[in-house]
Amino acid sequence: xxxxLKATVAAIAFAAAGSAANAADVKACFVYVGPVGDFGWxxxxxxxxxxxxxxxxDKVETAYLESVPEGPDAERAIERFxxxxxxxxxxxxxxxxxPTIKVAKDFPDVxxxxxTGYKTAENVATYNSKxxxxxxxxxxxxxxxxxxxxxxxxxxxxxxxxxxxINAFMLGAxxxxxxxxxxxxxxxxxxxxxxxxxxxxxxFDQGADIITQHTDSTAPLQVxxxxxxxxxxxxxxxxxxxPDAQYTSIIDDWAPYYIHRVQEVLDxxxxxxxxxxxxxxxxxxxxxxxxLPEDVVEMAKATEAKIKDGWEPFTGPITKxxxxxxxxxxxxxxxxxxxxxxxxxxxxDDQLPQ
Amino acid sequence: xxxxxxLTVITAATPLLIAALGELVVERSGVLxxxxxxxxxxxxxVGFAIANLTGSGALGVIAAIGAGMxxxxxxxFLVLVLVANQVATGLALTILGLGLSGMIGEAFIGVPGLxxxxxxxxxLSDIPFIGPVFFQxxxxxxxxxxxxxxxxxxxxxxxxxxxxxxxxxxxxSAHALGYSVIKIRFMAVLFGGACAGLAGAYMxxxxxxxxxxxxxxxxxxxxxxxxxxxxxxxxxxVIGAYLFGAVSVLNLHAQALGLGIPSQFLSSLPYIATxxxxxxxxxxxxxTLVNTPACLGKPFVPDR
Numbered sequence: 001x002x003x004x005l006k007a008t009v010a011a012i013a014f015a016a017a018g019s020a021a022n023a024a025d026v027k028a029c030f031v032y033v034g035p036v037g038d039f040g041w042x043x044x045x046x047x048x049x050x051x052x053x054x055x056x057x058d059k060v061e062t063a064y065l066e067s068v069p070e071g072p073d074a075e076r077a078i079e080r081f082x083x084x085x086x087x088x089x090x091x092x093x094x095x096x097x098x099p100t101i102k103v104a105k106d107f108p109d110v111x112x113x114x115x116t117g118y119k120t121a122e123n124v125a126t127y128n129s130k131x132x133x134x135x136x137x138x139x140x141x142x143x144x145x146x147x148x149x150x151x152x153x154x155x156x157x158x159x160x161x162x163x164x165x166i167n168a169f170m171l172g173a174x175x176x177x178x179x180x181x182x183x184x185x186x187x188x189x190x191x192x193x194x195x196x197x198x199x200x201x202x203x204f205d206q207g208a209d210i211i212t213q214h215t216d217s218t219a220p221l222q223v224x225x226x227x228x229x230x231x232x233x234x235x236x237x238x239x240x241x242x243p244d245a246q247y248t249s250i251i252d253d254w255a256p257y258y259i260h261r262v263q264e265v266l267d268x269x270x271x272x273x274x275x276x277x278x279x280x281x282x283x284x285x286x287x288x289x290x291x292l293p294e295d296v297v298e299m300a301k302a303t304e305a306k307i308k309d310g311w312e313p314f315t316g317p318i319t320k321x322x323x324x325x326x327x328x329x330x331x332x333x334x335x336x337x338x339x340x341x342x343x344x345x346x347x348x349d350d351q352l353p354q
Numbered sequence: 355x356x357x358x359x360x361l362t363v364i365t366a367a368t369p370l371l372i373a374a375l376g377e378l379v380v381e382r383s384g385v386l387x388x389x390x391x392x393x394x395x396x397x398x399x400v401g402f403a404i405a406n407l408t409g410s411g412a413l414g415v416i417a418a419i420g421a422g423m424x425x426x427x428x429x430x431f432l433v434l435v436l437v438a439n440q441v442a443t444g445l446a447l448t449i450l451g452l453g454l455s456g457m458i459g460e461a462f463i464g465v466p467g468l469x470x471x472x473x474x475x476x477x478l479s480d481i482p483f484i485g486p487v488f489f490q491x492x493x494x495x496x497x498x499x500x501x502x503x504x505x506x507x508x509x510x511x512x513x514x515x516x517x518x519x520x521x522x523x524x525x526x527s528a529h530a531l532g533y534s535v536i537k538i539r540f541m542a543v544l545f546g547g548a549c550a551g552l553a554g555a556y557m558x559x560x561x562x563x564x565x566x567x568x569x570x571x572x573x574x575x576x577x578x579x580x581x582x583x584x585x586x587x588x589x590x591x592v593i594g595a596y597l598f599g600a601v602s603v604l605n606l607h608a609q610a611l612g613l614g615i616p617s618q619f620l621s622s623l624p625y626i627a628t629x630x631x632x633x634x635x636x637x638x639x640x641x642t643l644v645n646t647p648a649c650l651g652k653p654f655v656p657d658r
Contacts, residue, residue, distance in 0.1 A: 034567075034568075035456060035566075035567030035568050036567070037456055037459060037460065037463045037566055037567035038566055038567060038568075039463050039464050039566055043463070067568070152610065183609075183610045183612070184609070185606050185609040185610050185617075186609060186617040186618075187606070187617075187621075188617060188618060188621045189571070191566075191568070191571070192571040192572075193557075193561075193562040193564065193566060193569050193571070194366065194369075194557065194561050194562055194569075194571065194573070195571070195602065195606075196562075197561065197562050198362055198365070198366055198602065198603055198606055199606045201358070201362045202359075202362065202603065202606035202607045202609075202610050203606075203610050205355065205358040205359065205362075205607070205610075206607065206610040206611060208610075217562070217564075217566055217569075218564055218566075219562040219564070222466075222562060222563065222564065226469075236464075240464060240465070240466050241466050241564065349612050350609070350612060351614045353616055353617055353618060
């Protein structure tokens with residue numbers, strides 16, 4: 001009797017273990033730099049993860065770790081996922097680049113996807129989006145709408161992604177008003193609502209009447225709303241926080257990419273690559289144009305269509321801040337030059353922190 | 355222009371000031387509560403949630419104070435009744451608060467909040483310059499000013515304050531004189547929790563009226579540093595909080611003006627100032643002895 005009981009228990013346990021292992025064909029894991037509740041960068045990545053779950057149902061299991069600091073902690077988090085049987089691991093911040101490469105060496109059977117970096121390996125792919133395409137459009141809108149001719153730009157860290165965003169914004173603005181001014185404020189954080197709000201206030205106090213940001217919270221737009229000024233959303237559609245202030249928002253939509261890559265793992269066709277897509281592929285989406293006159297909306301939509309047709313905002317003539325030529329008339333900067341950008345275009349009223 | 359800068363400084367300094375004042379009272383009673391950040395973030399999320407559900411900012415503020423006190427009561431029970439290690443418990447309180455607030459706040463992400471109205475004080479708010487800066491603020495800013503006066507008065511001008519300080523300086527003697535060390539410390543801890551909760555409410559209902567995870571972004575830790583910076587004196591907390599607020603806001607203005615000072619240097623200035631003051635304080639032994647609560651962080655177990 002006793003042995004029968006034992007056998008039954010063992011059978012149940014075995015069945016349970018078996019079903020757990022068979023429940024999903026692929027385990028997709030995500031490492032986030034911020035909390036999923038930031039309503040910005042990490043939130044959008046998590047929306048992509050949820051889209052994967054919805055699309056594949058029981059076939060794919062997902063897991064995530066949030067607020068993982070860049071640095072040694074990241075390596076531990078990534079390694080933990082690799083050990084736990086994740087088949088594909090998405091590491092979603094620039095600072096995870098070296099930890100990802102390091103862990104990937106020890107786990108050749110696991111597939112790694114690193115967002116916004118430039119180092120790849122046989123089992124490490126990189127992916128990024130052409131956010132600067134959206135920034136060119138909002139630059140044009142800002143130049144059309146600003147009465148002061150001055151926009152404020154709240155920037156996080158002087159890395160190429162942010163610098164190219166500022167440049168794209170300025171090029172867009174200059175295409176409408178060559179004398180347009182941009183004031184840049186570096187807050188040295190991706191996420192601190194209080195500090196971002198203070199930066200917005202400082203910019204408005206110093207004469208800007210439109211702000212844009214490369215930080216993750218909705219606080220700057222809220223300040224714009226309160227002051228009766230204007231601004232642009234970041235990463236997600238922030239219209240609810242600033243119904244009268246938001247012109248549009250540059251939305252990161254990671255869902256198509258995540259679904260596509262997880263599908264490839266399921267099919268066994270996954271290969272390493274460097275993906276860098278934008279408006280045309282739906283990885284960057286413009287939120288509805290609001291609070292704008294008809295002609296400006298039309299201009300924005302025309303630029304959006306032009307970019308979707310393959311036009312690149314970083315097409316010459318482009319002059320650097322120091323007066324040297326970055327691109328001759330009609331010449332298009334290559335991807336490497338945009339992804340590694342460490343100089344300002346002419347007209348920006350700021351010294352790039354080194 | 356100067357007026358606008360000052361307004362921003364007051365907003366930036368108020369949460370630091372309130373949380374630091376609360377912690378100052380806690381430390382004066384001899385307890386070190388490192389959980390300020392956790393209590394603050396709980397105040398922020400509960401304040402936002404209640405204000406959002408009831409539509410009343412005042413109820414939100416009261417709920418936030420309650421949430422801070424509930425967290426501090428947990429801390430007080432662990433370190434005063436069960437005599438758990440204060441440093442470890444305080445750190446755990448911060449981690450608990452960050453996690454719990456994320457869970458409670460999940461439904462409120464992406465929901466626009468409600469802002470506490472500005473209260474104009476009749477007469478005073480019409481004074482040029484001083485009026486707009488000091489007398490056209492929301493209720494929590496006024497509460498902050500009032501707290502400074504109240505804490506200074508109670509701590510140094512009343513019997514209750516004297517008892518509180520004696521408990522912090524020598525709990526053995528206070529106990530021998532017949533004061534209930536545990537009870538007094540518990541009340542101080544609750545006051546600290548209430549202040550941290552209020553500071554949190556200021557973040558989510560006035561500073562940036564919204565809820566996002568981790569929105570206090572380390573301000574609880576700065577408040578802790580300010581208490582040491584102020585060498586446990588309330589008026590110096592005011593100076594510290596405003597200095598901190600001013601430096602971080604002036605950094606942004608200096609950049610917007612295009613002065614060309616490296617932003618990394620300006621961002622680190624408040625921290626450099628804190629370290630410098632800490633060095634100065636610890637170098638002056640007399641100063642340290644006068645103001646540091648001698649029993650700070652030491653557990654008290656009454657012999658029965």
